[in-house]
Amino acid sequence: MTQDSDSKLEQSTDGPVTSDIVYPSAIPFVIVHLACFAAIWTGVTVEALAIGVGLYWLRIFAIGAGYHRYFSHRAYETSRVFQFILAAVSQTTAQKSVLWWAANHRDHHLHSDTELDVHSPRHFGFVYSHLGWIFARRHETTNFARVADLAQYPELMWLHRYELAPPFALALACFAAAGWPGLIVGFFWSTVAVYHATFSINSIAHVAGRRRYVTGDDSRNNWLLAVFTMGEGWHNNHHAFQSSARQGFRWWEYDPTFYLLKLLERLGVVWKLKRPTVEVVQNQHRLGTRVIRRAALQVAESFNAERIAAAVAAALGNSGLVDLRARLSQAQPFAAIEVFGELNLPHVPSKAEMVRRARSLLANSPSLEDIAAKAHELLLEAIGTRLATLAAQSAN
Known part of the structure; x- marks a missing residue:
């Protein structure tokens, strides 16, 4: 994270x-x-x-x-x-x-x-x-x-x-x-x-x-x-x-x-x-950064990052996993969003799915979109970290 x-x-x-x-x-x-x-x-x-x-x-x-x-x-x-x-x-x-x-x-x-x-x-x-x-x-x-x-x-x-x-x-x-x-x-x-x-x-x-x-x-x-x-x-x-x-x-x-x-x-x-x-x-106030991040973490943790990473690894195969690891290692922090977006992997939740999950878990808020965006970022980072570990294991 x-x-x-x-x-x-x-x-x-x-x-x-x-x-x-x-x-x-x-x-x-x-x-x-x-x-x-x-x-x-x-x-x-x-x-x-x-x-x-x-x-x-x-x-x-x-x-x-x-x-x-x-x-x-x-x-x-x-x-x-x-x-x-x-x-x-x-x-x-x-x-x-x-x-x-x-x-x-x-x-x-x-x-x-x-x-x-x-x-x-x-x-x-x-x-x-x-x-x-x-x-x-x-x-x-x-x-x-x-x-x-x-x-x-x-x-x-x-x-x-x-x-x-x-x-x-x-x-x-x-x-x-x-x-x-x-x-x-x-x-x-x-x-x-x-x-x-x-x-x-x-x-x-x-x-x-x-x-x-x-x-x-x-x-x-x-x-x-x-x-x-x-x-x-x-x-x-x-x-x-x-x-x-x-x-x-x-x-x-x-x-x-x-x-x-x-x-x-x-x-x-x-x-x-x-x-x-x-x-x-009236519940119309914008939330602070700390609250947004904590709520986003709650939404992100409702997904099983390890299971998603395993499904992505199986879909990519060894060669694809090694290539993904190389791309993620070269990316800037939080650029995993762009890398995953380019690959269009079906197992990775989209931003729209993240918004829906946020709406189902949390109360209504003007900051819900911000929470979903942060949750998407945190989840992809967690998936990327797990995939890097799986790629290293497969290389050995």
């Missing part, structure tokens, strides 16, 4: 990603889940249930409006005081620090659904993308270069150093308010529920749902997830315009996180909420 940074997509990681799990660090996570069963002995009170339900929705809002839309994507502006409040409430979810969360999420968008993604179901499996990645050794530390804009605040660095202080404080408050049921049902039940609602965006929202936009990854819109996550389920929308404070682009797309942000905007607590452009909402 090409020599640019996206060539990393073809590189394999050092061994199975799942073997990188740091099991001791997963023990507290397991304990939190097991603690939920203590309700068998503590009982479930109405007061504890009310606390649990209230904390679930409060912290789901904090994750969406805080960790995600503000700290990861800077989708709006706010004061330093409210910034700290958002960070502290977000960290009561026990999903590590605001700096760690934002750094990893920014990495996710930079490499979404490639082998460099921190949590891609396509490459690492559903369970790893849902929760396994959190305990991987390579994700233990925080990439401060990725969140330099946040690391400049001493109070956020304090929260980073003492990341468990907010959840411990909340757990004590729940115990003080409603005793053991308040701790077990109010705190632990709601914490586990927030865990898996949040994690579902990383896993389910990349395998189940509809894709309105071409984003170069597997992000999908899932209305059911949007209900449980206060609007985070419109994930394909989000990947199409990442800096938007609004993720439900259509009027009927339920996004209560955005509604509450609008209320806070009216109250002067937050301001400059970013919204998607009209072109994006």
